[in-house]
Amino acid sequence: MSSRPSKRSNTVNGSANKGARRSAQSTAQLIDSLNTHRVNTLTELRRIERVAAESSDDDQVAFQGPMTSAWTYYVTSHNLLSELRGLSRNYPFSSEMLDDAKWRVSNDPDSNRSWNYAWLVLIKIRDDAMVDIYASADASKPEMWDGQIPETDEAQQLASCFAWEWKEALDQMLRHWETPPTTTGY
Structure with missing residues (x-):
C-alpha cells in the first residue's frame, strides 16, 4: 500500500x-x-x-x-399588489384594502412573529376578514355605478363578485407557504 x-x-x-x-x-x-x-x-x-x-x-x-x-x-x-391584480383581472384587487392591511401589520404587536412582510399582510387580510368588508364598501360606491347610488341587491351582487375573486387571489398567494414563515410555527 x-x-x-x-x-x-x-x-x-x-x-x-x-x-x-x-x-x-x-x-x-x-x-x-x-x-x-x-x-x-x-x-x-x-x-x-x-x-x-x-x-x-x-x-x-x-x-x-x-x-x-x-x-x-x-x-x-407594489409588486404584491401587481401580482394580486394579475390574479383578479375581472375585479382588480383593492389597493385600499392592501394599504389598510399594511397599516394594520405595522401597528400589530404580533407582527414580529415573522420576517416575511408579504405573508404578514396576506394573513392580516384573511384573518381580519378584510375582503368581505372592502368588497361591500367598494361595491356600494357610486363610481362603480356611473355616479348613481346602487340598489342594495345590485351592490350585494357586485360585492359577491369582488369577494369571490379577491379571496381566490389571496388563497392562491397563500398556497406558496406550506408552513407559516415564523419562528414559532404560527
Whole structure:
C-alpha cells in the first residue's frame, strides 16, 4: 500500500471543496439578487426563502437581513399588489384594502412573529376578514355605478363578485407557504 493518497480520494475531496465554493458563491449571488431587488415576484422570493431555510446555520444568518428587506421591498414597491391584480383581472384587487392591511401589520404587536412582510399582510387580510368588508364598501360606491347610488341587491351582487375573486387571489398567494414563515410555527 502506498502512502500517497489515491486518485479517487483526491477527486472526492476536490469535489467537496468545489461544492462548498459553489455553495458559497451561490449563496452570495442569491443574497446579491435580494439586495439589488432583481428578484421581484413571490415565486422567486419563495424559491430563495426555501434555499435559505435548507442552508447552513451561517448562511441562514447571512440570508436573514437581505430576505427581510426583499420581502418588505416586494410589498412596498407594489409588486404584491401587481401580482394580486394579475390574479383578479375581472375585479382588480383593492389597493385600499392592501394599504389598510399594511397599516394594520405595522401597528400589530404580533407582527414580529415573522420576517416575511408579504405573508404578514396576506394573513392580516384573511384573518381580519378584510375582503368581505372592502368588497361591500367598494361595491356600494357610486363610481362603480356611473355616479348613481346602487340598489342594495345590485351592490350585494357586485360585492359577491369582488369577494369571490379577491379571496381566490389571496388563497392562491397563500398556497406558496406550506408552513407559516415564523419562528414559532404560527
